[in-house]
Amino acid sequence: MKQPAEATQFNEDDQTNYVYFLTQLGHVIYVGQTMSLRNRISHHRRRRQMAFDGVFFIVCSEEDVMGVETKWINELKPLYNVIKEVSLNKPI
Numbered sequence: 001m002k003q004p005a006e007a008t009q010f011n012e013d014d015q016t017n018y019v020y021f022l023t024q025l026g027h028v029i030y031v032g033q034t035m036s037l038r039n040r041i042s043h044h045r046r047r048r049q050m051a052f053d054g055v056f057f058i059v060c061s062e063e064d065v066m067g068v069e070t071k072w073i074n075e076l077k078p079l080y081n082v083i084k085e086v087s088l089n090k091p092i
Contacts (some may be wrong), residue, residue, distance in 0.1 A: 019072065022080075023054035030080040033060075033069045040086040050080055 018037045020081035022030040022044065028051055041055055060068050073081045 016019060017060045017062050018023045019060055019069045020055060020057040021072070021076075022050060022052040022079075023056065024050075024052050026054075028076045028078050029070075030078050031069055031072045031076065033065050 015035070016034055016037075017033065018031050018038065019031065020037060021028045022032075029052060030044075032040065037057060044050060044052070058068060
């Protein structure tokens with residue numbers, strides 16, 4: 001099947017850090033981080049603890065991934081995340 005022009009092939013690099021967003025009906029229900037996006041999403045699907053219909057992600061550096069994840073959890077307050085405390089000593 002031919003893909004639309006705007007579609008791109010997802011090639012996961014083992015050394016890439018991701019912050020990912022699981023969505024249900026257009027609302028973010030979970031924010032997480034991983035170095036293996038395909039495996040982590042498959043894990044969520046197998047566990048079936050959260051019903052989600054979409055996945056979005058941001059590629060991050062190793063130094064930034066925790067701060068980016070924390071920022072989005074605190075901003076979006078997803079249903080399945082615990083709000084993380086932001087250290088005043090570390091910029092996000």
